[in-house]
Amino acid sequence: MKITRHFTLASALCALTLSGCASADGRYPSLDIRPAERALGTLHPTKPEILPTPPATDLASIQSALDRALSANASFIAQETDALDLANAASGDGPESDRRARALIAMAGLTSLRGKTALALADLDLLEVQAATGFSETNAIRSAQSSIKQLITTQDATLDSVAEALKP
16 A cells, blocks of 8 residues: 555656646747757858879889898898807807907897888888878889888897897
């Protein structure tokens, strides 16, 4: 009996609350579209402005970056044997050893040349972004990037070998 009385009371309270929302006595704002919310004017589609076609990727820039990477790699190859020999000779030496210092300097030189190779790759990455956003061909750029990535992978392996030989 108590439950029925509470249910009846709750139903009556809900009915009174909802009836207040439906009153038209002006106490609540109307939900009709206001004049400021109405779209005025008409839409007249216009011909879009035609943008100039971006220039094709500059093949000279691609070749320049590739040449810089190949030049840095040639210098790397020329110095890698000496660096490996110095690292192997200094293997087991303490940090105060002159041989170890020379090996570390040789490794730093190789690391610098690897950085030059990576800079050429970064330049190609920039060219690729410019070409892609300008809807130009990117196959030549990607081919050069692939070649440079192979060089860097080989250089990384050499640097790992030098570092391994220098471990105490």
